[in-house]
Amino acid sequence: MTSGSATLHDACGAGRDADRPDVGEVLPAAAGAKIFAAIGCAACHSIDGTTTGKVGPSLKGIFGSDRALTGDNTVRADREYLRSSILKPTAHVANGFQAAMPSYSGILDAGQIESLIVYLSQLR
Numbered sequence: 563m564t565s566g567s568a569t570l571h572d573a574c575g576a577g578r579d580a581d582r583p584d585v586g587e588v589l590p591a592a593a594g595a596k597i598f599a600a601i602g603c604a605a606c607h608s609i610d611g612t613t614t615g616k617v618g619p620s621l622k623g624i625f626g627s628d629r630a631l632t633g634d635n636t637v638r639a640d641r642e643y644l645r646s647s648i649l650k651p652t653a654h655v656a657n658g659f660q661a662a663m664p665s666y667s668g669i670l671d672a673g674q675i676e677s678l679i680v681y682l683s684q685l686r
């Protein structure tokens with residue numbers, strides 16, 4: 563990651579939300595959002611409910627929802643499901659989609675995975 567200059571340190575007042583954490587206090591969900599964009603999840607998944615131009619399902623509202631899998635199975639998307647989707651994507655394959663997601667096992671560390679799970683579970 564080379565975008566060191568585009569961090570919160572550059573926040574100069576413009577567009578700064580009142581509820582945004584102070585510099586140095588990056589919340590896990592905010593870190594998860596950054597990872598989601600930086601490592602390429604966003605190339606295959608939207609977070610707005612659409613699938614146009616994406617090979618994977620939208621992740622909008624995923625947490626707590628029932629996901630249809632290939633083979634007529636359904637699973638409730640809890641934290642474990644999200645974790646396994648990231649580490650062992652072929653263990654459950656969303657119905658109507660190819661098993662085209664790479665595993666991030668060995669690529670993301672435990673903290674990054676936790677941040678992603680927190681981020682994904684807050685997508686509404």
Ligand code: HEC
Nearest residue numbers: 602603606617618619629647651654655656659660662663
């Ligand atoms: C090359 C494209 C690609 C990338 C990159 C990718 N995914 Fe996926 N993902 C898919 C596809 C295709 C599926 C559906 C098939 C399956 O369930 O394995 C999927 C499924 C999922 C699911 C389960 C969705 C459901 O409807 O139940 C989650 C959660 C998920 N991905 C999260 C992520 C996260 C987080 C990242 C980044 C760390 C990521 N994906 C990166 C293609 C991708």
